[in-house]
Amino acid sequence: MFEIVAEKGRARAGIIKVGNVTLETPAFLPVATKACIKTITPSEAKEVGCKAIIVNALHIYRRAYEIVCEKGLHEFMKWDGIIFTDSGGFQSIKKFPAFVSDDGVIFKMPDGREEIFAPEKSIEVQRNIGSDFFFALDDCPSYPYTRERVEKAVERTIKWAESCQGGNVFVILQGGTYEDLRLKCIEGVSSMNFFGYAIGGLCIGEPKEEMHRMVDITTRALPKEKPRHLMGVGSPEDIIECVKMGIDIFDSAFPTRNARHATIFTSRGKINLGKRKVKGDVIDEACNCYTCRNFSLDYLNYLFKEKEPLAMRLATIHNLKFINDLMDRLRKEIMEG
Amino acid sequence: MFEIVAEKGRARAGIIKVGNVTLETPAFLPVATKACIKTITPSEAKEVGCKAIIVNALHIYRRAYEIVCEKGLHEFMKWDGIIFTDSGGFQSIKKFPAFVSDDGVIFKMPDGREEIFAPEKSIEVQRNIGSDFFFALDDCPSYPYTRERVEKAVERTIKWAESCQGGNVFVILQGGTYEDLRLKCIEGVSSMNFFGYAIGGLCIGEPKEEMHRMVDITTRALPKEKPRHLMGVGSPEDIIECVKMGIDIFDSAFPTRNARHATIFTSRGKINLGKRKVKGDVIDEACNCYTCRNFSLDYLNYLFKEKEPLAMRLATIHNLKFINDLMDRLRKEIMEG
Numbered sequence: 001m002f003e004i005v006a007e008k009g010r011a012r013a014g015i016i017k018v019g020n021v022t023l024e025t026p027a028f029l030p031v032a033t034k035a036c037i038k039t040i041t042p043s044e045a046k047e048v049g050c051k052a053i054i055v056n057a058l059h060i061y062r063r064a065y066e067i068v069c070e071k072g073l074h075e076f077m078k079w080d081g082i083i084f085t086d087s088g089g090f091q092s093i094k095k096f097p098a099f100v101s102d103d104g105v106i107f108k109m110p111d112g113r114e115e116i117f118a119p120e121k122s123i124e125v126q127r128n129i130g131s132d133f134f135f136a137l138d139d140c141p142s143y144p145y146t147r148e149r150v151e152k153a154v155e156r157t158i159k160w161a162e163s164c165q166g167g168n169v170f171v172i173l174q175g176g177t178y179e180d181l182r183l184k185c186i187e188g189v190s191s192m193n194f195f196g197y198a199i200g201g202l203c204i205g206e207p208k209e210e211m212h213r214m215v216d217i218t219t220r221a222l223p224k225e226k227p228r229h230l231m232g233v234g235s236p237e238d239i240i241e242c243v244k245m246g247i248d249i250f251d252s253a254f255p256t257r258n259a260r261h262a263t264i265f266t267s268r269g270k271i272n273l274g275k276r277k278v279k280g281d282v283i284d285e286a287c288n289c290y291t292c293r294n295f296s297l298d299y300l301n302y303l304f305k306e307k308e309p310l311a312m313r314l315a316t317i318h319n320l321k322f323i324n325d326l327m328d329r330l331r332k333e334i335m336e337g
Numbered sequence: 338m339f340e341i342v343a344e345k346g347r348a349r350a351g352i353i354k355v356g357n358v359t360l361e362t363p364a365f366l367p368v369a370t371k372a373c374i375k376t377i378t379p380s381e382a383k384e385v386g387c388k389a390i391i392v393n394a395l396h397i398y399r400r401a402y403e404i405v406c407e408k409g410l411h412e413f414m415k416w417d418g419i420i421f422t423d424s425g426g427f428q429s430i431k432k433f434p435a436f437v438s439d440d441g442v443i444f445k446m447p448d449g450r451e452e453i454f455a456p457e458k459s460i461e462v463q464r465n466i467g468s469d470f471f472f473a474l475d476d477c478p479s480y481p482y483t484r485e486r487v488e489k490a491v492e493r494t495i496k497w498a499e500s501c502q503g504g505n506v507f508v509i510l511q512g513g514t515y516e517d518l519r520l521k522c523i524e525g526v527s528s529m530n531f532f533g534y535a536i537g538g539l540c541i542g543e544p545k546e547e548m549h550r551m552v553d554i555t556t557r558a559l560p561k562e563k564p565r566h567l568m569g570v571g572s573p574e575d576i577i578e579c580v581k582m583g584i585d586i587f588d589s590a591f592p593t594r595n596a597r598h599a600t601i602f603t604s605r606g607k608i609n610l611g612k613r614k615v616k617g618d619v620i621d622e623a624c625n626c627y628t629c630r631n632f633s634l635d636y637l638n639y640l641f642k643e644k645e646p647l648a649m650r651l652a653t654i655h656n657l658k659f660i661n662d663l664m665d666r667l668r669k670e671i672m673e674g
Binding site: 043 | 632
């Protein structure tokens with residue numbers, strides 16, 4: 001169940017309740033592609049306010065399916081929060097030859113055997129590993145794409161969606177940067193039974209204004225009462241803009257990847273660490289994360305200069321807290337009208 | 338002050354008290370070369386029982402001297418335990434051209450300027466950064482070495498020791514695998530004023546029996562009442578053997594480096610992780626570290642397979658707990674006679 005508890009303009013504060021699971025929105029999901037948020041533990045993720053994460057079902061299927069089916073994903077990775085799973089992202093896995101056909105994603109198992117993730121198979125795997133929220137299989141062309149390629153993607157995505165329907169499934173909307181194809185995709189899945197809508201195929205290289213324009217027309221076209229997930233969006237500025245347009249849930253590697261590459265978000269802007277010119281005691285006066293409570297900016301900067309692995313972890317903790325604090329603030333602002 | 342509180346054969350249980358500092362021996366010091374135990378925080382180090390660490394003063398001097406002089410090393414790295422500092426290890430720093438002359442270690446600063454660590458300078462730096470225990474500058478030839486080179490090293494080490502004397506300084510003994518040179522080095526520093534003796538120049542490639550033989554003859558020749566530090570030794574088996582021969586303190590990158598290379602110590606022996614054949618729930622039934630309490634062997638093994646950075650950290654926590662538990666057990670056995 002998804003309930004909108006407050007609105008401000010087109011922005012919404014909501015609550016998702018399914019079984020024991022409760023998630024207040026707007027919410028940000030850190031990426032735990034391989035059943036691990038890079039560099040941090042589940043308890044650290046909790047401490048910085050993460051309630052839900054997103055794991056890649058295709059990865060788990062290829063690398064740890066048997067054990068995860070047996071134990072369940074929550075128990076395997078010791079995460080008792082909410083788990084979303086998708087089957088995308090295979091484009092970005094190195095040494096992983098995969099391509100999309102009319103029938104699904106064709107890929108190689110580690111032993112060289114070829115397999116296909118048909119839409120039904122994708123859902124079956126997400127169910128078997130014990131995920132809380134699933135994403136329907138979609139065809140997401142890499143950018144730059146031709147209109148023809150995106151037309152094909154929309155066609156496949158609608159067709160696949162049919163066999164992915166279910167009470168805890170988000171359908172992924174494609175359509176590239178073509179307004180008419182975006183609307184066509186929404187129309188094509190509108191009569192199907194899904195928990196919510198996910199906007200896919202954005203933030204993959206297209207101009208930022210195009211991304212915003214697509215989010216804008218999509219959120220205007222979607223039914224109000226279902227949750228809206230924007231895939232791959234994670235910069236603080238983009239999150240703020242997209243919440244204003246009515247997005248409820250985000251997932252992205254942006255905060256964690258930036259942290260590993262020595263960029264932290266602070267209340268006085270981004271700081272690139274590992275540089276001689278960075279100096280100071282307090283990392284972010286507005287933050288009370290473990291990193292800010294315990295270490296100085298000088299030391300964190302020094303750890304990055306020295307390429308000490310602890311640096312990435314301390315920055316990841318901070319960036320996730322920063323984003324979660326932002327989500328809390330946005331929710332509060334909407335609640336207060 | 339160093340007090341021997343119990344003996345069993347040649348093994349000793351002791352206590353070091355200097356100012357506020359108390360360290361029970363036998364003790365193991367993890368290596369925090371660059372003012373950071375790789376992958377873990379000071380609070381994690383404490384939690385696994387670390388009381389003291391060893392930092393490289395030469396590294397700090399080259400990379401963060403100004404700020405560390407200002408704040409003190411404890412405050413800079415947020416470690417309120419004991420800090421030992423040495424000035425060795427420059428042989429192993431890549432992209433760091435350094436060599437030893439009669440006057441000290443000659444090296445380049447990051448800006449290309451050449452500097453020399455004379456023995457007095459080495460002590461001055463260790464004092465300025467606020468270390469608790471210092472090591473005198475020594476000349477440690479890399480293995481394999483000629484007898485002539487080791488003779489030279491012993492000569493220099495004795496000469497340098499003269500100007501390094503002090504109430505919290507350990508003098509480092511050289512002599513390679515030559516019994517007579519080892520004894521000559523001990524004799525050469527015997528009338529000087531030091532807190533304790535450190536055995537250097539071992540575990541650098543010589544056969545293991547030679548290492549044991551040198552520790553044996555050295556501990557027999559040293560005065561009983563001063564603490565003995567064995568540099569670079571850190572495998573569980575070597576620690577046990579060397580405690581039996583009367584070593585009180587060890588420092589080594591062995592447990593932490595092994596952890597980062599996917600080898601963990603357990604009560605049922607070493608396990609190499611990241612392998613398909615490793616399976617099981619409990620990591621080490623005899624261990625109650627954070628890693629063993631929270632994660633399964635299957636998951637830790639999987640994290641290494643996937644090269645997830647969290648793996649190294651979880652293994653580091655476990656290996657340090659394993660070594661510290663071993664030290665506690667050894668101390669207890671000596672105390673119980």
